[in-house]
Amino acid sequence: MADDEMEDAGVSWTLLDDRVTMDIIPREDSDLRVRFQDDEGEVLWSSFFERGFWESRTKKGEIGNKLADNTSFAKSTVKEELESVWTDLSENAKEYESNLVSPSVEELIENTQAVEVHGGEETERHVYVKAKPFGEYVDGAKTDGGASVRKLVFSNEEWVKSDGDTQTPPVVSKYSNAFYETLEITWQEWREDIRPRWKDKQQIVSDDQMSTADRIAMSVVRSLRHRLDAHADRSKILNDSWNGWYEADSPHGEVVWIPGDTLDEAMDNHDKGTEYRSALSRALKAEGYTLGSRRQTTIQGDPVELYPFIPETVGIEDTDVDVIGLNDEDDDDDDGDESDADDAAAQGDDDLLDDVVGVVDDLDPNGKGLPETEVVAEASTKRDLGPPDDITDAIERGVLSGALYRPEDEEQELVAVRPGGGETPGEGDIDPDEDGVPEP
Numbered sequence: 001m002a003d004d005e006m007e008d009a010g011v012s013w014t015l016l017d018d019r020v021t022m023d024i025i026p027r028e029d030s031d032l033r034v035r036f037q038d039d040e041g042e043v044l045w046s047s048f049f050e051r052g053f054w055e056s057r058t059k060k061g062e063i064g065n066k067l068a069d070n071t072s073f074a075k076s077t078v079k080e081e082l083e084s085v086w087t088d089l090s091e092n093a094k095e096y097e098s099n100l101v102s103p104s105v106e107e108l109i110e111n112t113q114a115v116e117v118h119g120g121e122e123t124e125r126h127v128y129v130k131a132k133p134f135g136e137y138v139d140g141a142k143t144d145g146g147a148s149v150r151k152l153v154f155s156n157e158e159w160v161k162s163d164g165d166t167q168t169p170p171v172v173s174k175y176s177n178a179f180y181e182t183l184e185i186t187w188q189e190w191r192e193d194i195r196p197r198w199k200d201k202q203q204i205v206s207d208d209q210m211s212t213a214d215r216i217a218m219s220v221v222r223s224l225r226h227r228l229d230a231h232a233d234r235s236k237i238l239n240d241s242w243n244g245w246y247e248a249d250s251p252h253g254e255v256v257w258i259p260g261d262t263l264d265e266a267m268d269n270h271d272k273g274t275e276y277r278s279a280l281s282r283a284l285k286a287e288g289y290t291l292g293s294r295r296q297t298t299i300q301g302d303p304v305e306l307y308p309f310i311p312e313t314v315g316i317e318d319t320d321v322d323v324i325g326l327n328d329e330d331d332d333d334d335d336g337d338e339s340d341a342d343d344a345a346a347q348g349d350d351d352l353l354d355d356v357v358g359v360v361d362d363l364d365p366n367g368k369g370l371p372e373t374e375v376v377a378e379a380s381t382k383r384d385l386g387p388p389d390d391i392t393d394a395i396e397r398g399v400l401s402g403a404l405y406r407p408e409d410e411e412q413e414l415v416a417v418r419p420g421g422g423e424t425p426g427e428g429d430i431d432p433d434e435d436g437v438p439e440p
Helices: 057-069 075-091 093-100 103-110 156-160 170-179 187-201 212-227 234-238 260-268 274-286 334-363 372-382 388-401
Strands: 011-015 020-026 032-038 043-049 112-118 124-130 149-155 202-205 229-231 243-250 253-259 295-299 302-309 414-417
Touching: 011 075, 043 057, 057 075, 103 112, 103 187, 112 187, 124 156, 124 170, 149 156, 149 170, 170 187, 187 202, 212 260, 212 274, 229 234, 234 243, 234 295, 234 302, 243 302, 253 260, 260 274, 260 302, 274 302, 334 372, 334 388, 334 414, 372 388, 372 414, 388 414
Parallel strands: 112 202, 229 243
Antiparallel strands: 011 020, 020 032, 032 043, 112 124, 124 149, 243 253, 253 302, 295 302
């Protein structure tokens, strides 16, 4: 954030017969800007210093000399007046703390909804933080646990750690996992700004009788309730890590099958690896969230481990409303259904091709060509546009239609966006003989 966007932040003093204003302004880089201006607002001198610079004789001497060099006042006069500033800062440091924290820290504190201390087998701190730019804290006491408010979980060891790698205090990785953004926060800010403010907010949750697995089970179910999309089509379970498959007549009765990978992702918030899944599975069953045993199956050639959840526990109250695609085949007009299905499939193909062309263009903006395997990995794994086979098919459709082309390469198969071919063609534009189009 630019300094001119933060004029209200920091602290100020008027010096030298009211002819000079001194400002200390916090920056995103976790340091402070020290700025001197004359009575007309012109900057006389400014520089950047770490917090606590006013305790350093060398830094104070440097600032006094620079200010004297840029004004008509004697160095002795300047340093004498500055001495009152250094005394004020030293004696009233706590009073000025809230004005000197960086914007990113201040925003994190403002967006903190609740801090809970959970006892039991292992002490944990659960910090609920509002997502940007939206988010809410419902009922005045409980977070909604979904996309608008994210939970950062700190083990007791992480919480008490006060120093280490200067770039990675625990809050940085926790925040990045939750919001996919990196905070520029130092160990000093974690130790002196964030943790004390969160401690002021914390509430002790009495759960001494609840095991860690039970707590994680409750958290996982809460995440599923707010993030899961349940589909009637089993194959849809592969399209997104938060998709489930609704089966009305499974061996366990009416269930929503949840992939083991989804449970693993939910457990990431608790820093628990896949080896913890068996303990979680037992806790889910003991708490009445699941029925029967997990199921190992294969979907579109991929091995998938599924867990049978009771629909109500993951937010399925009305299957007609809450299950996607449940009634798509109920109409008697077979011809109409087939036509609609064909149209939907064609539109889906066009949309996927548009997305894949966009991926290629992002990765290779100069159109020189990049390995097809890289495109498939980016589109299917990182951007989750669909299974790898579907991405490969979309690339072939793009080459046949002219939206994409293959630069010559003897060692690997390359693909690039054809100049002028960024828009997905209609069905009639595809080469019926599949001979492709000339390279540009």
